Amino acid sequence: MLHSAPSNAAPQDVTRTLARYVVNARVEDLPQPVLDHAVRTFLNWLGCAVGSCNHEAVDIAIRALAPFSGAAQASVLGRGERVDIFSAALFNGISSHVFDFDDTHLKTVIHPAGPVASAIFALVEHRPVSGVEFLHALALGVEVECRIGNAVYPNHYDVGWHITGSTGSFGAAAAAGKLLGLNEQQMTWALGIAASQPVGLREQFGTMTKSFHPGRAAQNGLTAALLASQGYTSSEQSIEAKRGWANVTSTKQDYREITEGLGERHESLLNSYKPFACGIVIHPSIDGCIQLRNEHRLSADMITSIHLKVHPLVLELTGKRTPKVGLEGKFSVFHSAAVAIIDGRAGENQYSDAAVLDPQTIRLRDSVEATVDPSIAADSVHITVRLADGRTLEKFIEHAIGSKDRPMDNDDLAVKFMDLVTPTLGADRAEQLLNACWALPRAADLSLLTELSRPSA
């Protein structure tokens, strides 16, 4: 982006301006597209959290920390446990991120829902609000995170902050503070207390601590909002002061990204969703293979070879020829193309240990070749499939599903949700939960959603 003034222009009440916006925002003024997008953000978060709720990282965190939990105030999604709101925020935050399948604000690579939704979903089970109030707070929290992220990205990310956790405390504080009814002074303090608690190093990528980041950020924001609600004071320039958050955690500060166009430009509308449970560089190949499969009713035994012309990053990041465990499959464009043809999808099931060792998948995978073509864009691919009957099929994907130019629509999100949630809750309950998500803007509270997100008795 080009700006006429230097990017480090003297800030004016950045924290207070942001606090004032969140406090004064009225649900009646919420544009319909922002509300609709908040539903999608919530639905995607919920699907990820329920789908991953039995992951080892969640089990370990519960085993380690539940003995210190308070009263049964909030639910651990997809599981039977009920714990205090802070514990629920942590456990749900971990599970929402552990499949790396959550939402992405592509400008900053923030995964916005994890910290925000995990904080307020726990809060509203304890302190009920209407569906639309919940969604409004979610949209505001996402807005706060992404705007603060914009102000410091890319330097903040480049130095090593896992920006989801380092901005997530703000988003969670803003959203929780909104639902707690904080006034401007209290909201300013809440953002200040959040500012003192950035979470997350990129060095943790590949370990369970990566998923801890959004969970802890959710707890931090919730803590900040609750403390501020009772008058716990902080700096009132915690973001922009000389020794405030932006200067301490970044060498770039563009405060206009935070304060300009509030209520007019909605960063939350830029939140996107991943259709496939792997790095986005493989998504065009998967998308194209699924389309070819569906258009031509392909099965593995019909295929002689698959050739992919890909962007250079694809082989650099995901060129693993022979994955041995499920996680390695996520770094194999060959495995991904094979499961896309065979199953017509690439969800977490397609990246299990069993999936990468399946003989039919291995046979098809071995017939996949990929060559780099610098003229292919990052969200594009050119696929050539040769069939045993002599035919040759071609497919050019200009913009992969889930990319900025071709976002997932509601039907796509529903398929993803069902894929994620069915193994945990069964298809019937998953469908009911999905419907409850779509109905959330008209719900009096979130009790039905909460009930349906537990395993049936």
Added chain:
Amino acid sequence: MLHSAPSNAAPQDVTRTLARYVVNARVEDLPQPVLDHAVRTFLNWLGCAVGSCNHEAVDIAIRALAPFSGAAQASVLGRGERVDIFSAALFNGISSHVFDFDDTHLKTVIHPAGPVASAIFALVEHRPVSGVEFLHALALGVEVECRIGNAVYPNHYDVGWHITGSTGSFGAAAAAGKLLGLNEQQMTWALGIAASQPVGLREQFGTMTKSFHPGRAAQNGLTAALLASQGYTSSEQSIEAKRGWANVTSTKQDYREITEGLGERHESLLNSYKPFACGIVIHPSIDGCIQLRNEHRLSADMITSIHLKVHPLVLELTGKRTPKVGLEGKFSVFHSAAVAIIDGRAGENQYSDAAVLDPQTIRLRDSVEATVDPSIAADSVHITVRLADGRTLEKFIEHAIGSKDRPMDNDDLAVKFMDLVTPTLGADRAEQLLNACWALPRAADLSLLTELSRPSA
């Protein structure tokens, strides 16, 4: 410090080396001076926490967060409440710091006990250990914090991190992990999970959030150790990696400060204690006035004038002529000299709102003059007192009490402790608690201490 190699020499297993040291350290090998110093560190922490336990910041934090606390596992010092270990760690961490009267590692300005003692005092009420095991863990936690602080100071502090909170998560994780019996792998993970949670901006100084920092750091370290104990994974190079803690939070990294001389050079021995409840630049003046008072049995009405020749920073930082509220008194060398003469001390009581408005104190304060003399060192003062009977008294303080060259001895610490604790618990119980602190190295557990640190029924 001068080093032969560049300060950013390639690190070798910094995190693991530190973890291994903490895991393998045996209580039998603990040098007596380190153990003795750990007793002092603990006693000073306990006195501060009990003395400040009814501060507004503690009241607010309890009001905001206790509704979400778990089972009655640990005590809030000086008060009746019992809460889960995480809540106790936070509340005691806040109260230990809120008077700005806690310990200081002068090389880094870390206040080491707050994060570490707050974490493990809560833990051992839930999982008892012997007094010497507790003190050993405390010394190790302080060692870890201060060594990590040394590696990044001053750049890390200069950019704006409140180094007590940003290194405190490590200290608390190490100490709690030691008491939980973590092995080397688990301790490496615990330090890693702590690395993702630095707390605290200097921008918060002057607000309640400053005191939140050591409390939150205590919780962060405790969380990290408990997660790691159950196998929650993190990076194994979380401190030294390219996108690890030291590179993300500082432009200086000297890893030898962390790894060299472990078990031989003890940073924890450099921990010092403040004799007076105000900034250290005023301490020489207070020290000298108390000495003159005691040597000459001075009272306010005997005095015509007091003249202080001081280091330049004294008037820059504490030149407030007419304090109106207690907190401003801490920034008035004039008020401080007056109360030192009148009361013979400068504890929290001497900085109450009532104290700065006391007519006798104001009269004496108005007779105090201070002039800057660049030849006076920061821990020195030259005092001239003129008496109504015509005598002139002089006192040169070369090294103020509490400075590196004249540390507080056990008797000084006992006086400070009694001053802090008596208003909360009464003199008898304060004395019993003091004796229990001195006896801690021989105690089978901390139950007597915990019992005595509550108000009597």
